[in-house]
Amino acid sequence: MTLTELKYIIAVARERHFGRAAESCFISQPSLSVAVRKLEEELGVHIFERRSQEVSLTPVGENIVEQAQKVLEEVRRIEELAIQGKDPLCGPLRLGAIFTISPYLMPGLVHKMLQLAPKMPLILSENYTANLLEQLRSGEIDVAIMALPITEPGLMFMPLYDEDFVVAVPHDHPWAERSEIHRDEVRSGKLLLLGKGHCLRDQILEACPESIPRKNGATTLQRTVEGSSLLTIHHMVAQGLGITVLPSSALKETNGDELIKAIPFEKPAPTRRVIIAWRKSFNRMPAIETIKKAVNSLNLEGCKTLNLPPVSSVSSVN
Numbered sequence: 001m002t003l004t005e006l007k008y009i010i011a012v013a014r015e016r017h018f019g020r021a022a023e024s025c026f027i028s029q030p031s032l033s034v035a036v037r038k039l040e041e042e043l044g045v046h047i048f049e050r051r052s053q054e055v056s057l058t059p060v061g062e063n064i065v066e067q068a069q070k071v072l073e074e075v076r077r078i079e080e081l082a083i084q085g086k087d088p089l090c091g092p093l094r095l096g097a098i099f100t101i102s103p104y105l106m107p108g109l110v111h112k113m114l115q116l117a118p119k120m121p122l123i124l125s126e127n128y129t130a131n132l133l134e135q136l137r138s139g140e141i142d143v144a145i146m147a148l149p150i151t152e153p154g155l156m157f158m159p160l161y162d163e164d165f166v167v168a169v170p171h172d173h174p175w176a177e178r179s180e181i182h183r184d185e186v187r188s189g190k191l192l193l194l195g196k197g198h199c200l201r202d203q204i205l206e207a208c209p210e211s212i213p214r215k216n217g218a219t220t221l222q223r224t225v226e227g228s229s230l231l232t233i234h235h236m237v238a239q240g241l242g243i244t245v246l247p248s249s250a251l252k253e254t255n256g257d258e259l260i261k262a263i264p265f266e267k268p269a270p271t272r273r274v275i276i277a278w279r280k281s282f283n284r285m286p287a288i289e290t291i292k293k294a295v296n297s298l299n300l301e302g303c304k305t306l307n308l309p310p311v312s313s314v315s316s317v318n
Helices: 002-013 019-026 028-042 059-086 103-118 129-138 182-186 199-207 230-236 247-254 285-296
Strands: 049-050 055-057 093-097 121-126 141-145 155-170 191-194 225-227 242-246 260-264 272-277 302-305
Touching: 002 019, 002 028, 002 049, 002 059, 019 028, 019 055, 028 247, 055 059, 093 103, 093 285, 103 121, 103 247, 103 285, 121 129, 129 141, 129 272, 141 199, 141 285, 155 247, 155 285, 182 199, 191 199, 191 230, 199 242, 225 230, 230 242, 230 247, 230 260, 242 247, 272 285
Parallel strands: 093 121, 093 141, 191 225, 191 242
Antiparallel strands: 049 055, 141 272, 155 242, 155 260, 155 272, 155 302
16 A cells, blocks of 8 residues: 555545546556556455446445545645754645635735745635634644634634724715714615625624614515625625625725725724634644734734734634
């Protein structure tokens, strides 16, 4: 049994097709098929059910592939330890971020990290909070930038900054000339929100309660419109389809747009706390400290940087 053979069976399990798996491994299909068959003969079991149109895992094959993934992850860990033992800021860092942070933070962060840690390229990904937590747990990513609350066990996190929310309205909206908005007013009209799965949606609904209780359990959510991204919602607000609540860092999209007016909340304004999270077993603390240093240097609009120590994800920090 070799590590190469384990890579091959993982590729076949992922692609459910020997041809596509061979392409992803940069070898010929016959060579991959021979290697997989050799491993099955050595183990004395069938890992895959081969049909004319698809390939599927046998029950024992599922367990073998799962263990193979763990083995390869540990091998990568050994390689990383060797590199990082010489220099924690040497070698790629797999960094994930939620959709409502990445577009506004990453451009400046990437440029700053090239200055602070040129030997540590960032392998970036965007996803929902739940998916990033799963990727952290499985080792697919090293660290993730997201917003509290986080209660996933086995993780550590360090606060990066607190970010104010603001109200965005069309330029001809009755509120456009106001200097501030009370949070209880926001859900009195048509509110544009991100779809379910975005933690920002839940944070906005929690921060902006309904000022008038509805009969029969009805809520103003029945009059909302959902968008797939903050940029999409930005365009809908510009067309007069409703109002929305944005994190302050997203205001760069409204700058120069005469069709939208951003208005602050009455103090104390609702906020979200942005953190960087990692597995407790991840030992490249200098890398995390460097990311924090880079973020602190960016001076994001409406964001207050924090200098707090790392804490366990099951702790309450707000």
